[in-house]
Amino acid sequence: MALQINATKPEHPALLLELPWHLPLEEWPEEYLVPLPRGISRHVVRYARAGDEVVAVKELAERPAQREYGLLRDLDRIDIPAVDPLAVVTGRTDAAGEPLESVLVTRHLAGSLPYRSLFETTLRPATMHRLMDALAVLLVRLHLAGFAWGDCSLSNTLFRRDAGAYAAYLVDAETGDLHPELTSGQRSYDLELARVNISGELMDLEASGALHPSVDPVEFGSEICARYEGLWQELTRTSVYPAGKYHYIERRIRRLNALGFDVAEMQIEHSPLGDSVTFVPKVVDAGHHPRQLLRLTGLDAEENQARRLLSDLESWMATQDDYAPETGGDRSNGGGARTEVLAHRWVRDVFRPTVRAVPPELRGGMDPAEIYHELLEHRWYLSERAQHDIGLDTAVADYIENILPRTRSVPGPPGD
Structure with missing residues (x-):
C-alpha cells in the first residue's frame, strides 16, 4: 500500500512529505523534532516541524486515527476548543517494506x-x-x-x-x-x-x-x-418570572453573557392565566466576549483576555473627545465617531504599539492579548503603589526592565 496523506488543506501534504514516515515515530532523528513538553499518552507522540508550522504527530491504528481526525474536524466546525486536525497519514512502511502504524497530525497549540x-x-x-x-x-x-x-x-x-x-x-x-x-x-x-x-x-x-x-x-x-x-x-435552568417583568429575562441573559455565553435561541411561554412568564435558554453558545472583541477590533483572544481588552477599550474610548456612548458613538450633530472606528483606532494607536514594545525574545509563549493583559496588570499595580495613574508607557518600560527577565520561565499566570 502506498503512502497516503489525507489533509484538511492542500498545502499540508507537500510540507508533511518531508518528514521521515519510513521510520517508527520513536526513532525519528532529532533534526526533525521540536523539544516541547509532552503530556502522558497511551500512544507515541512527538512534536515536529513541517515548513513553518510545529505539528504534533501521534501513532495509532488506521481506524482510530481516521475516526479521531473526523471528530476533531467536527469539533472545529462547531467552534469547540480542541487541537486543530491537519492530516492522517496511512500506508506507512519501513525500509524492509513492513507496515508501520498510521499517524494523526494536529497543529501544535501555541502557548499551551x-x-x-x-x-x-x-x-x-x-x-x-x-x-x-x-x-x-x-x-x-x-x-x-x-x-x-x-x-x-x-x-x-x-x-x-x-x-x-x-x-x-x-x-x-x-x-x-x-x-x-x-x-x-x-x-x-x-x-x-x-x-x-x-x-x-x-x-x-x-x-x-x-x-x-x-x-x-x-x-x-x-x-x-x-x-x-x-x-x-x-x-440550562428554567426561570419563571411575574408577567410584565421582562427585564428579569434581560438580567438573566446579561448574567449568562458575564459567564462568557450568548443565548442564541430561547423559549418564552406565558402561563394559562397570564400571570407568569417561563424562560428557557434553548441554545447557548460560548465565546460572547471573544466574538464581541473580534467584531470590533479584529483581534482573536481567549474569553478572559477578550473581557479584559474590551474593558480597556471602553475606558480608553471614554477619554476620546469624539465618542458619545449614549448613542453608540454617533452624536446627534454628526460629530461623534462610531464605536467601530474608535476600536480600530485603539488597536492602531494603543494595543499594537504597546505589544510591539515588548522585545520578542522576552515574550516566551505569550500571545499578544496575554502580553497586553499582563501589562495592564502591572500598570494597575504600579499605580496603586504610586497612588496615581502612572500611564501605560511607564508601566511597559518598568515591566520590560524588572519583571519579564525573571518571569519567562514561570509556567503559571502572574503571581504563581
Whole structure:
C-alpha cells in the first residue's frame, strides 16, 4: 500500500512529505523534532516541524486515527476548543517494506502546556482551582454541543494562559462521540470519569512530591463535579418570572453573557392565566466576549483576555473627545465617531504599539492579548503603589526592565 496523506488543506501534504514516515515515530532523528513538553499518552507522540508550522504527530491504528481526525474536524466546525486536525497519514512502511502504524497530525497549540509541565513548580491551591474552572467550562461546552468525551482528564487537556486564569483545550478525542444531544446519563458518566481520572492523576503527582501539601487529590477530583453542575444549572435552568417583568429575562441573559455565553435561541411561554412568564435558554453558545472583541477590533483572544481588552477599550474610548456612548458613538450633530472606528483606532494607536514594545525574545509563549493583559496588570499595580495613574508607557518600560527577565520561565499566570 502506498503512502497516503489525507489533509484538511492542500498545502499540508507537500510540507508533511518531508518528514521521515519510513521510520517508527520513536526513532525519528532529532533534526526533525521540536523539544516541547509532552503530556502522558497511551500512544507515541512527538512534536515536529513541517515548513513553518510545529505539528504534533501521534501513532495509532488506521481506524482510530481516521475516526479521531473526523471528530476533531467536527469539533472545529462547531467552534469547540480542541487541537486543530491537519492530516492522517496511512500506508506507512519501513525500509524492509513492513507496515508501520498510521499517524494523526494536529497543529501544535501555541502557548499551551500539558498539566504535568505546570507542576514542574508546585502550584498553589488557587491555581489548581483555576485549572478546575477551565476544565469544567470545557466539559460543559462539549456537552452543550452534544459531545460525550469518554475520557475527560488532565492528561487529555492542554492549558493556555487566559488573563490570569486558564483556557482548556481538548487534545484526545479518540474515545469521544458526537450526538444531537446528550442524555443526563451520558453527561453523568463523563463527569464521573473526570472525577476518577483527575483524582488519580493528582495522586500520582502527590506520590512524586509535585503536589502542594494542602491539595487533597480526592477533594479536587470532586471539585470538577461541583463546578460543572453549577455552570450547567445556570446555563440550562428554567426561570419563571411575574408577567410584565421582562427585564428579569434581560438580567438573566446579561448574567449568562458575564459567564462568557450568548443565548442564541430561547423559549418564552406565558402561563394559562397570564400571570407568569417561563424562560428557557434553548441554545447557548460560548465565546460572547471573544466574538464581541473580534467584531470590533479584529483581534482573536481567549474569553478572559477578550473581557479584559474590551474593558480597556471602553475606558480608553471614554477619554476620546469624539465618542458619545449614549448613542453608540454617533452624536446627534454628526460629530461623534462610531464605536467601530474608535476600536480600530485603539488597536492602531494603543494595543499594537504597546505589544510591539515588548522585545520578542522576552515574550516566551505569550500571545499578544496575554502580553497586553499582563501589562495592564502591572500598570494597575504600579499605580496603586504610586497612588496615581502612572500611564501605560511607564508601566511597559518598568515591566520590560524588572519583571519579564525573571518571569519567562514561570509556567503559571502572574503571581504563581
